[in-house]
Amino acid sequence: PLSPQTRAARVRVGKGDKPVTYEQAHPPHYIAHRKGWLSLHTGNLHGEAGAAERAVEDSFLRRFMFGTFPGLLVDEVVLKRRGNLLVVCALLARALPPNKIYFLVGYAETLLSHFYKCPVRLELQTVPARVVYKYL
């Protein structure tokens, strides 16, 4: 039973003019029910190691993506780890011309591969505007 005073990962109800995405609108107790996971790796499974390293890598990758695509990220970055491969999935807005986005993608992929010593793949999808789930 949740107390009404919990403030973790919740957007407070306001006047009705604040656009909120599906990810932001759902508080964390909906995670396996209405929400999915943002970062998928085997570190947190029972009897598996390496959860702390993955967490550090995840936070670095999110800040890196937030910095290389300034103002373009519509929703949170989804990270997937398949064996050695790191797949970074992001939703971008169509504010930059495609040539610049291609350069940023190549730059991010090569830099991250050299930094983490593993193949890094960036999978992007462009959206005309931020997908609003509801207004709070």
Next chain:
Amino acid sequence: NLMGARLAGSHVDTQEPKTNPLVSISDEPETLYKRLSLLVKGHDKAVLDSYEYFAVLAAKELGISVEKVDKPPKTIERFTLLKSVHIYKKHRVQYEMRTHYVCLELKYLTSSTAAVYLEYVQRNLPEGVAMEVKKTKIERIPEHIKKPVWDTLPQVEEAEVKS
């Protein structure tokens, strides 16, 4: 022009058989596995269900007999931490991590079949899912155990008892 190309390609088969460089044939007898047990663990039950369907389908296509598909109960790892940075001992936060399991048991495989199946199934392992493999090998009984020891001893003791 296309007809000429087809004829030019076809006469190669009659002269020498095509050997696939990826397939290797060796004369040594293959190790046999009585049981191949795959334990798949994950956080998301839907992902594990779809992976189980995929693995069973792959086994059926390759002709491997599936002994049983077991679903052991989930393990929940819970811990309680302090909610605040400094004081407020009475207010805590509780987190939990759920691990769901699916156990696939395949029987009577050869080493090459097991290698092919495991490679295919492991390459398509979804992210966030881990797998443990246990193989049970069949070996021939060693020669020195086959007959009981008391049969092989010489008959000297009977003569001693009589005298």
